[in-house]
Amino acid sequence: MTQKHQDRAERIIRVFNDSGLNQRQFSETIGVSQQLVSAVINFKKKPNEAILFGIIDHISFIDPIWLITGIGKYKNNSYLKPESSISLENQIQNIIEKHFEKLSLELNQKISNIEEYVKKTNAKNVLRRIDQDNSKLVPQLNKKESKKLRG
The missing domain is CATH 1.20.5 (Single alpha-helices involved in coiled-coils or other helix-helix interfaces)
Structure with missing residues (x-):
């Protein structure tokens, strides 16, 4: 895994940890498989578009530019969008x-x-x-x- 992908995975891990959800809940919330979440947070697989867009679409206050590139600020006041927390x-x-x-x-x-x-x-x-x-x-x-x- 390249450094770029590892950095992106670390940002995903940060969002995951701040969500307060377990892997299953987090994966259901963002609409990807639990296996993908597990592989990304364990640095076994590079973050793909599904997980990135899942986070962007289902968790508020996540700056897409920061999540994808690392440029900008991470706001630690993110929360699950109500319609997608189910x-x-x-x-x-x-x-x-x-x-x-x-x-x-x-x-x-x-x-x-x-x-x-x-x-x-x-x-x-x-x-x-x-x-x-x-x-x-x-x-x-x-x-x-x-x-x-x-x-």
Whole structure:
């Protein structure tokens, strides 16, 4: 590894140490593999664009020029950008939960509509049956009345 790459790795190590995260959390935060983070901070692999841009994109107050070239100042008041401090797994879980909630609401609405339809249909059927029973009762009552009058 050239001195230039070693210096760049040292700047990455500084950012990593100041983040307060472990390697897994840091790698998830910046969107690279833990193996890459480990290789870079152990000087086994030179820092590539993925790790550099991951840090620039996901950690605030990091001067890209300083990180890449060493020119400029490192501000030790860096912090994780809120939208990227959530791991990919948590982001996927949040998306799934939102879709599940939406689908649940739609399903509940459809069930409610079906229940309402069934109630209306049952009420109509009950009224039809009552009408049918009443129509049968009227002739029977007429027969009984006419028997009483005759007898």
